[in-house]
Amino acid sequence: MAAHAHTVKRYRGLMDWLTTVDHKKIGILYLIAGGLFFIVGGLEAMMIRIQLMKPMNDFVGADTFNELLTMHGTTMIFLAAMPMLFALMNAVIPLQIGARDVAFPFLNSLGFWTFFAGGVLLNISWFAGNVPDAGWTSYVPLASPTYSSGHGVDYYLMGLQIAGIGTLLGGINFMATIINMRAPGMSFMRMPMFTWTIFITSALIVFAFPVLTVGLVALTFDRLFHANFFETGSGGNAVLWEHIFWVFGHPEVYILILPAFGIISEVVSTFARKRLFGYSSMVFATVLIAFLGFMVWAHHMFTTGLGPVANGLFSIATMLIAVPTGVKIFNWLFTLWGGSIRFTTANLFAIGFIPTFVMGGVTGVMLASAPADFQYHDSYFVVAHFHYVIVGGLIFGIFAGLHYWWPKMFGRMLNETLGKFTFWTFFIGFHLTFFVQHFLGLLGMPRRVWTYLPNQGFDTMNLISSVGAFLMGIGTIFFLVNVIASAAKKQKVADDPWEDGRSLEWSIPSPPPEYNFKQLPLVRSYDAWWNEKQKGNAEMPPAEPVGSIHMPSPSILPLVMSIGLFAAGLGFMYDHLIIAIAGLVVTFGCMFLRSVFDDHGFHIEPEEQEKGVHV
Amino acid sequence: MSAHEHADGHLPHEPEKATLEGRNKVLGFWLFLGAETVLFGTLFAAFIALRHQTLDGPTADHLFELPMVFAATMILLFSSLMSVFAVQAMHQNRVKAMIVWLIVTILLGLCFLGLEIYEFNTYVSEGHQFATSAFSSSFYTLVGFHGAHVAFGVLWIGLLIAQIFKKGLTVVTAPKIYVSAIYWHFIDVVWVFIFTVVYLMGKVG
Numbered sequence: 001m002a003a004h005a006h007t008v009k010r011y012r013g014l015m016d017w018l019t020t021v022d023h024k025k026i027g028i029l030y031l032i033a034g035g036l037f038f039i040v041g042g043l044e045a046m047m048i049r050i051q052l053m054k055p056m057n058d059f060v061g062a063d064t065f066n067e068l069l070t071m072h073g074t075t076m077i078f079l080a081a082m083p084m085l086f087a088l089m090n091a092v093i094p095l096q097i098g099a100r101d102v103a104f105p106f107l108n109s110l111g112f113w114t115f116f117a118g119g120v121l122l123n124i125s126w127f128a129g130n131v132p133d134a135g136w137t138s139y140v141p142l143a144s145p146t147y148s149s150g151h152g153v154d155y156y157l158m159g160l161q162i163a164g165i166g167t168l169l170g171g172i173n174f175m176a177t178i179i180n181m182r183a184p185g186m187s188f189m190r191m192p193m194f195t196w197t198i199f200i201t202s203a204l205i206v207f208a209f210p211v212l213t214v215g216l217v218a219l220t221f222d223r224l225f226h227a228n229f230f231e232t233g234s235g236g237n238a239v240l241w242e243h244i245f246w247v248f249g250h251p252e253v254y255i256l257i258l259p260a261f262g263i264i265s266e267v268v269s270t271f272a273r274k275r276l277f278g279y280s281s282m283v284f285a286t287v288l289i290a291f292l293g294f295m296v297w298a299h300h301m302f303t304t305g306l307g308p309v310a311n312g313l314f315s316i317a318t319m320l321i322a323v324p325t326g327v328k329i330f331n332w333l334f335t336l337w338g339g340s341i342r343f344t345t346a347n348l349f350a351i352g353f354i355p356t357f358v359m360g361g362v363t364g365v366m367l368a369s370a371p372a373d374f375q376y377h378d379s380y381f382v383v384a385h386f387h388y389v390i391v392g393g394l395i396f397g398i399f400a401g402l403h404y405w406w407p408k409m410f411g412r413m414l415n416e417t418l419g420k421f422t423f424w425t426f427f428i429g430f431h432l433t434f435f436v437q438h439f440l441g442l443l444g445m446p447r448r449v450w451t452y453l454p455n456q457g458f459d460t461m462n463l464i465s466s467v468g469a470f471l472m473g474i475g476t477i478f479f480l481v482n483v484i485a486s487a488a489k490k491q492k493v494a495d496d497p498w499e500d501g502r503s504l505e506w507s508i509p510s511p512p513p514e515y516n517f518k519q520l521p522l523v524r525s526y527d528a529w530w531n532e533k534q535k536g537n538a539e540m541p542p543a544e545p546v547g548s549i550h551m552p553s554p555s556i557l558p559l560v561m562s563i564g565l566f567a568a569g570l571g572f573m574y575d576h577l578i579i580a581i582a583g584l585v586v587t588f589g590c591m592f593l594r595s596v597f598d599d600h601g602f603h604i605e606p607e608e609q610e611k612g613v614h615v
Numbered sequence: 616m617s618a619h620e621h622a623d624g625h626l627p628h629e630p631e632k633a634t635l636e637g638r639n640k641v642l643g644f645w646l647f648l649g650a651e652t653v654l655f656g657t658l659f660a661a662f663i664a665l666r667h668q669t670l671d672g673p674t675a676d677h678l679f680e681l682p683m684v685f686a687a688t689m690i691l692l693f694s695s696l697m698s699v700f701a702v703q704a705m706h707q708n709r710v711k712a713m714i715v716w717l718i719v720t721i722l723l724g725l726c727f728l729g730l731e732i733y734e735f736n737t738y739v740s741e742g743h744q745f746a747t748s749a750f751s752s753s754f755y756t757l758v759g760f761h762g763a764h765v766a767f768g769v770l771w772i773g774l775l776i777a778q779i780f781k782k783g784l785t786v787v788t789a790p791k792i793y794v795s796a797i798y799w800h801f802i803d804v805v806w807v808f809i810f811t812v813v814y815l816m817g818k819v820g
Contacts, residue, residue: 103639168650176643180635206646210654218661218756225745227752228668229661235668235749240661247657595774598787 011554019554021105022514026112027090028409031402033116034083040123041075042476044068049433049469052462055454065450066133067152071126073136074156077256078163079119081394085259086115086170088401089198091409093174095505095512096192098183098521098540103176104169105552106594111169113562118163121569125155132156135448137249138219140230140241145223151573157220158569164209164216165565171205174198183504184543185523189283192503192527193269193276196283197262200290201255207294208251215244224572239304246297254293257389258286260397261328264350267400268332270500271347272339275527278331285324285331292321302373311370318368325361329354344498345419349400352427356396360388363438378448381441387434399426399479407497411511412489418482426475432468436461502530507540515549518609548603555599561590626708630789637790644794648801655805658757659812666817668749673741675750675817684814687730688806691765694723695803698772698796705792710784713792717776720799724769731762754813761809764802771795 011019020026048068051059060068094102102108125131130151134143143153178199182191191199219241221227228234230241269276276282298306298314332354341347363385367373376382399422406414440461445452452458496506504521505512507529521540525531532540564586571580627633631641666675701716735755745755772795775788782788 104643107643172643172646172650175646176639180639180642206650207653210650211657214654214657214661221752221756227746227756228749229665229752229756231749234746235665235670236752237664237668237749240664244657244661592774595791596778598782 016554018559019109019556021101021109021552021554023090023094023102023105023108024409024512024514026108027087027092029112030083030087030090030115031409033112033119034080034087037075037079037119037123038081038084039476041072041080042473044072044075046469046473048072049466051450052452053466054463055452055459057451060450062450063133066135066448067131069448070132070135070138070156071123074122074132074160075119076390077136077252078160078167079115079122081256081390081398082167083115083119084398084402085201085256085394086112086167088263088398088405089170089174089259092405092505093177093195093198094181095408095508095516096195096503097178097181097186098504098517098523099177099181100516100520100549101181101552102173103180104173106555106558106599107169107173109555110558110561111166111173113166113558114169114565115163115166117562117566118159118161118166118569121162121566122155122159125152125159128155130155137245138241139245140219140222140238141232143219144230145226146231154220154223154573157216157223158573161213161216161220162562162565162569164213167205168209168213171202171209174202175206178202183517183520183523186528189280190523190526190528192262193265193279193282194259194262194503197258197265197286200286201258204251204255204258204290204293208248208255211244212248212252215241215248218244220572224575239301242301242304243297246300247294250297250300251290251293253386253389254290256394257397258290260353260394261286263397263401263404264332264353265335266503267346267350267404268335270404270498270502271342271344271350272336273342273500274335274339275502275530276331277334277337278327279526281327282331285327288324289321292317292324296321299368299370299373302370303377308370315368315370319365322361322365329358329361342500344403345414345416345423346400346404348420348423348427349396349403352423353393353396353400356388356392356430360385360392363388376441378446379441380437380445380447383447384434384437384441387437391430391434396427399423404498405505406486407493408505408510408512410486411492412486413491413493413497414482414486418478418485422475422478422482424475425471425478429468429471429473429475432471433465434468436464440465496529500530502527504529504540507532513609515551515604515609518549519546520544546606546609548605549609550601550603552601553599555594557590557594561587564590626784626786626789629706630784630786631705631793633786633789637786640790640794641797644797648797651801655757655760655808658753658760659808662753662757662813665749665753666813669751670748672747672751673738673743675754675813676820678738678741678743679814679817681814681818683730683734684810687727687734688810690723690727690730691803691806694720694727695800697723698799702793702796705784705789708784710779713784714776714779717772717779717792721769721772721776724765724772724799728762728765728769731758731765735759758809758813761802761805764805768795768799768802772799 017025017029047060048065051057051065090108094100128151132138132152132155134148134153138153138156141147178195218227218229222229222231228236230236230238232238265276265282296314296318298310299318302311336351363381367376367382367385403414403419406412440458443457445458493510495509497510504523507521508517519542521528522543524541529540564583566583568580568583568587571577571583631637697716697720701713701720704713704716743751745752775791775795778788778791
């Protein structure tokens with residue numbers, strides 16, 4: 001490899017973070033932004049639970065309550081859960097496949113900044129006084145211009161549209177990365193389980209998000225340009241929105257949960273000190289869940305009136321998903337079986353995940369039965385179900401992943417005692433909050449109501465639920481304290497701090513140097529790093545000699561492009577076409593610059609590599 | 616892996632796939648087209664669901680004039696063929712021929728756009744406006760999205776021609792040409808579906 005003396009300006013401090021194209025730093029940015037939105041969405045949830053704590057409460061008004069529940073759902077799914085998954089995949093995937101970066105570092109940065117611009121746009125609606133209030137599903141005609149005349153739903157449409165661009169770019173990027181950038185010897189069936197689930201999740205993103213894009217565009221056109229997609233009076237069709245939303249929305253829930261499955265597989269296998277049981281069946285189950293995930297959207301619409309044939313087919317397809325999911329549950333149990341298990345915080349979250357997720361899965365099968373669903377529909381039973389799978393599944397998974405990979409991301413351990421406080425408060429709080437909601441639903445308490453009359457049998461259980469929510473809040477505070485305490489420590493951890501690491505990320509320093517691998521590793525088996533350790537090797541065998549490493553240059557363009565989109569979104573909403581056009585010109589101008597000026601990148605020479613980590 | 620080692624004369628056989636960056640770009644673009652397929656698929660679904668909801672506005676049968684739409688179809692198909700020739704010329708390292716074919720490609724693309732603007736203009740004057748009915752909204756959104764893709768393609772390929780003049784054909788520029796050609800074919804395929812689903816099915820009711 002010829003040595004090119006490209007001099008590249010290397011930024012420091014804030015500018016470094018604004019211009020970085022390094023997947024590890026972008027992962028941290030995703031974590032910070034996703035964590036902030038998680039706190040915002042969590043505070044919204046707390047306000048919902050305070051309002052419902054007692055009958056006829058007047059903590060917030062009915063309108064505010066609608067805004068709170070809309071923003072809580074939208075924020076948690078699009079701006080908290082997905083970014084925190086993107087944080088983990090950015091931080092871990094290139095390391096797990098033995099790559100120096102993702103396939104498109106520039107797009108990676110662009111993906112983060114567009115997500116962030118969209119998230120900020122959605123949330124400034126609180127300050128603009130026009131907050132989305134049509135639910136996270138934004139059903140028409142409730143969200144149509146006739147019944148929602150302010151700018152609230154516009155914020156939802158523009159915010160999600162811009163954030164969605166970022167998600168789609170991330171999906172394409174990680175698919176391409178996993179297909180093209182695996183280290184020599186890393187065949188598909190040697191990939192760690194987390195990499196597999198991210199690969200499948202990325203495919204789901206690529207094929208599901210454009211549907212949302214079209215739905216948002218159509219509703220935007222209805223609201224801003226008097227189009228008639230969903231205007232029944234002008235020949236439009238309100239059920240069309242339900243179809244479009246759920247054709248996207250159902251794969252979306254698998255986009256959320258599959259990565260959690262991957263995290264749990266890694267954590268359980270590491271801390272049981274055993275090879276993951278049934279690896280190939282695990283891969284097959286993941287693919288099957290993703291495939292079936294596209295076939296079941298109408299189970300969200302059983303009461304819409306699609307008829308018994310449609311309901312029957314979608315009912316059966318939905319129940320089928322229980323089969324591959326059950327395969328996964330048993331694989332985790334058999335991985336734990338006979339292992340010498342270490343109950344670290346990460347593993348506690350993983351082990352807590354298994355029964356919790358099974359409960360969410362069982363209510364899922366109950367809901368899949370169309371005739372029964374007519375009873376559960378629009379009641380707290382549904383709320384309990386999806387919080388069991390999303391919080392008890394995904395958020396437990398994210399907590400497990402964060403505790404597990406924290407030393408790799410930051411070079412510092414999280415405190416285990418504080419971690420255990422986090423787990424027990426969060427775990428008990430979670431079940432207190434949502435277990436009783438099953439029964440509230442069965443007793444007939446409808447979702448999305450802002451208050452209820454006393455003496456219907458709702459009072460005590462709502463109080464228990466609210467107490468549980470506070471406990472979850474305390475658990476989150478324990479975690480934040482833990483993060484701050486670990487940041488205060490100046491301790492460097494070992495490459496393989498859990499000592500039982502199995503995949504490639506544990507074979508390199510924590511945190512890794514910006515080029516990750518000084519020499520790309522040669523992968524000789526599944527659980528590559530574990531197997532090298534078993535053979536008595538202290539490091540991975542190299543697949544290439546030490547040499548000059550080519551790196552992409554940092555760039556400010558992704559941030560500028562996102563600001564352009566942000567301005568354009570606001571401009572369209574408030575009918576200031578000049579601002580809208582100016583914003584788009586900025587964005588497309590940046591694309592022009594990116595196309596015209598080639599990024600030659602720069603090289604890190606072997607002498608510099610000896611000096612170690614570049615920060 | 617360095618992207619500019621071959622700049623002095625000899626290009627490898629398939630310059631678009633000679634570097635890891637190039638291979639990533641081609642693969643990533645195919646994945647992007649997968650997403651675009653779903654995007655247009657959803658637009659088609661919305662159109663098919665709403666295409667009979669014309670209210671008081673003109674119907675598809677009344678509006679569409681097949682000869683002109685057929686001409687537009689042929690123009691776009693030939694434009695796509697021209698981009699095939701451009702990629703063939705690139706593989707034979709005949710840069711001038713490649714530029715000529717690319718210029719013909721975007722000229723035909725501009726002709727198509729001209730016809731489409733004329734067509735939309737006629738429809739509007741016949742009382743088929745964006746807000747007239749659910750049919751009109753979904754029609755203009757589907758066909759307009761396609762038209763916007765053509766317009767973007769024309770600008771993009773135009774910019775690439777300028778880059779070839781400036782930088783020559785290298786392992787950096789070759790993937791861009793190749794990827795823009797895939798894009799152009801994709802736009803063409805979408806149009807074939809629009810021709811069938813929107814125009815032909817509109818004529819037979």
